[in-house]
Amino acid sequence: MSTRRPRIRRHFGLRLSTWAVLAFLHFPILIVALYAFTTEDAAFSFPPPGLTLEWFGVAWSNGAVRDALYLSLRVATTATAIALVLGTMAAAAVWRRPFFGREAVSLFIVLPIALPGIITGISLRSAIALGNIPFSFWTIVIGHATFCVAIAYNNVVARMRRTSPSLLEASADLGANGWQTFRHVLLPQIRPALIAGGMLAFALSFDEIIVTTFTAGNQQTLPIWMFSSLVRPRQRPMTNVVALLIVALTFIPILLATRMTRNTEGS
Amino acid sequence: MMAAACGDDDAGPGGPLTEIGDGEGAVSIIAWAGYIERGDTDPSFDWVTQFEADTGCMVTVKTAATSDEMVALMQGSNDFDLVTASGDASLRLIAGGTVQEVNTDLIESWGDVDPRLQEAPWHFVDGAHYGVPYQWGSNVLMYNTEVFGDTPPTSWNVVFEEVTLPDGASNAGRVEAYDGPIYIADAALYLMHHQPELGITDPYALNRAQFKAALDLMRQQRELVFRYWHDAFVQMDDFTTEGVVASSSWPFQVNILAAGGAPISSVIPVEGATGWADTTMMHANAPHPNCAYMWMEWSLNPQVQGDLAAWFGSVPANLSACTGNALLGDTGCATNGEGNFDQIHFWKTPQADCFGLGGECVPYHEWVTQSVAVIGGR
């Protein structure tokens, strides 16, 4: 180990840039919080001329927000569940034995997140139109699950690669069949990855707007509601209130999930 | 996209309704933001709750940000019954067979519709009505009164040409233009006045040479604009926090900003202005036709018309709304430009056949690609 002083100096620069990046990430959220209390209702100016709690009441009593929030939660939950199942299956398939076309499979799974959302949206939309399928809750879910599968798969496959095959061999030697091995050996191993992947997939689905624009008919998810409210008179601070509430609501689950995934990683 | 638009050119299956039956319990409408309010935003602006109570038709609204989005939504789905289409969308919807003929005999208040709108060319085609007029308004020149002081602008030149404004500075970087292909018509309208030798008679029917001249004017304007405004809020912010001082706009933004104490006013310049007239049109395969007819009748109710005009800064299609409406006040219609009707060139979808006037005109999809090119600096 080197002497102490240079390390502190080296730390200092790194630490400063780290906190600067965190400030950069959170400054706009502070602004959102500030304008959730502004007394202006249409155009904003800086600094806000006055502060009020009125918008919280307005948002709370707004039925459209509640419906949109409920729809977003349903879509994100369904899409995440589908993605975790499909992603885990795909990961299990490509994980151990190489087979012809394995590379192509992994490339194809990544495609929906590697291609811009507008491409996913527009292509699904044209397929839906060609197939004469009516737009519904399920068309939104299909759009979201498509890019969520990639997220789930990536997390799970990375974790599987770090799982020692000898564990599975030991399980087989002890007489467990494939299903038991999966349930009692592999599943506990990949649980943190499932939680992390599920969380990320849920977050992306919950805040997704571009794909949704193309695959939703008459339904309003929360981001779509935001979009239409931002161009609407006298409702603008409400969007900040809603955004703030979502941060507050999701803070606890993120914290819990982080702890769960980190604790099992080992340092 | 076009699965729904494969119908023939007249109304849906079997022509328009001949009588209104029982309501289906629901009606689904594509509308501009702020067009169909149910009191969510401001409890005194609510013209949905009463309708739902009277008819049992539950209203769902999908807001669209542009005419083109409305067309795409209507063509791409059979979920919707009605759309509040502007003139730059309505002819496309009719030509594509996306909307059906409306039987005006079933609409009791049809006689109350402003006679100037009853047979307007953007919804009345080949002797058939394809919708019920809803509201109209003019695009105005919004300007900052502190900058212009005692000499308000009288011409669109403040947004098309580089000029020195009354505060002594150039207008470059301080004006805006509307971000939509239909804005090419504003350039054509300006040329109609300032370059008569081009022979423009209708800013929506442009031959190649006229179209090119309009694009050249827009390229010149490109150097001046701060931004092309797309949503009303971004524009309001640009006027309050970005130092933008003049732009084509809607009475809506002017009313909100002025009510909030901002130094903002508006004018219809000497060249006249473009404007929009919106019509409630019915999808060719509307799932709830009876409720749709009930809504069209309801949309002409003087109370609805007046409240909406007050909310949106537009002019009612039913002029009896102009008197005795508490929210609009008795001067509201005048404020929103009811007297400008004759100076306005209403939005129409540009068509290759020049609306049957003969000659060859540049069709709308070229307006789109060319306006994208101009805004991209090409």
Added chain:
Amino acid sequence: MVIESTNVGRIGRISGALHRRPGLRLLLLLGLPALWLVGVYGGSLLALLWQSFFSLDEFSGNVNRDLTLETWGDLFTDSNISIAIRTLSMATAVTIGAAVIAFPIAYYTVRYAGPRLRAAFFVLILIPLWSSYLVRVYAWKLILAREGILFWFVDTLGLNFLLDAALSAPGIGGPSLSASALGQFFVFTYIWLPYMILPVYTALERVPRSYLEASADLGARPAQTFRTVIWPLAIPGIAAGSIFTFSLTLGDYIIPTIIGDSSPFIGLAIYSYQGVAGNLPLAAAFSFVPIVIMVIYLILARRAGAFDAL
């Protein structure tokens, strides 16, 4: 270990059979995801490609379904090429910007932060992902406005000359930060930053401490260790993050309408050809520009090991 005795016979037989036939097992495992991704997603992409060979009826704006190459001919105009170049430059700049900003924070967190601090950082990086993207973009508009927060700060600090110099730079400047390419670059970088930080963090986390110790034991100085051990191992993470930042910038059409001088980007052009003009064939043809770019990019990123770090 608890064994469900009721099902064990049947499941045991099935899984035994599957164990003896790996091909069948593979088929069962991969069948459903493949059906979804190849069938639904791949099918949709093919449907899109198919539509690019339709053309648009001049008058009604309806799509004419006779196959033609006309639309592809309309694609390669001056204007569309300049849109593609503008978008590519922005995507490249944003990717580099995000990588430069993401690396120190990921490095610091992995190397020097204790487990509690690490968890805290992780949460702080994730939170922006959860708070509405739209609302944050609008917040940036307020921050960057001519009479907004940033100008107010700069003015208070008396650094106006710096900002004016930046704004008068040709190509990236403009009348205000919120109407300039520079402002756009800030917002894009900000919005996609977490997508870069997470994979870089993951990649660095996998660098075993023993490597660093070995490097030090062999007499390498910290800078050397960084260059020869840490950096090469971080590259896959950066490559993985860059897939996101690059692709998201390539397709986004919301930020360019709110921030910047309205110059169209690929996403915006596709959106307006499809939604605005109802010209789906042209939108479909234009969609293949980012698809081709991204496929090439993916192949390059895979060489850099991005797929192991996603």
